[in-house]
Amino acid sequence: MERKEELKKEIQDRFGEFYVDFSSPFGEDTLIIKKEGILPVLSFLKNYGFEFLLDITAVDYLGKKPRFEVVYHLLSFKEKKRIRVKADVDEDESEVITVTSLWKNADWLEREVWDMYGIIFDGHPNLKRILMYEEFKGHPLRKDYPFRKRQPRIELLYPED
Numbered sequence: 001m002e003r004k005e006e007l008k009k010e011i012q013d014r015f016g017e018f019y020v021d022f023s024s025p026f027g028e029d030t031l032i033i034k035k036e037g038i039l040p041v042l043s044f045l046k047n048y049g050f051e052f053l054l055d056i057t058a059v060d061y062l063g064k065k066p067r068f069e070v071v072y073h074l075l076s077f078k079e080k081k082r083i084r085v086k087a088d089v090d091e092d093e094s095e096v097i098t099v100t101s102l103w104k105n106a107d108w109l110e111r112e113v114w115d116m117y118g119i120i121f122d123g124h125p126n127l128k129r130i131l132m133y134e135e136f137k138g139h140p141l142r143k144d145y146p147f148r149k150r151q152p153r154i155e156l157l158y159p160e161d
Helices: 002-013 035-050 108-117
Strands: 019-023 029-033 052-060 069-077 081-089 095-097 120-124
Touching: 002 019, 002 029, 002 035, 019 095, 029 035, 029 052, 035 069, 035 081, 035 095, 081 095
Parallel strands: 029 081, 095 120
Antiparallel strands: 019 029, 052 069, 069 081
């Protein structure tokens, strides 16, 4: 049995209550899970050999339910393989568990997703803006963010002489 099929079967057996789908469009392995399974499934994948967290991002499907999808990109150096893990997140409950206990770099990646999309990472040690300034209102990568929205002015840290 191919390693990919082994992984799919093991995830289905261990995490059946969280499992939604496993496919490989264009050769890219993609696992879709329920958001409640993020921590246990990603922990399993890390121990399985996907030891490096490349990125965390989100997708806004404005007008659909659930509205958001949180996407984790993992890498196995040994196998030279990647896997994408997706979890749907409802706009009304736009909160998922943090994975900073598994990967330290999740700290900044989760902060970026929160800053841009407004998805909260429960248990995050320092969830604050990372790209936008603190006074910024809203989350600019949401598809309903006003194109020409005016933001409050801020004082420069280093005023010109």
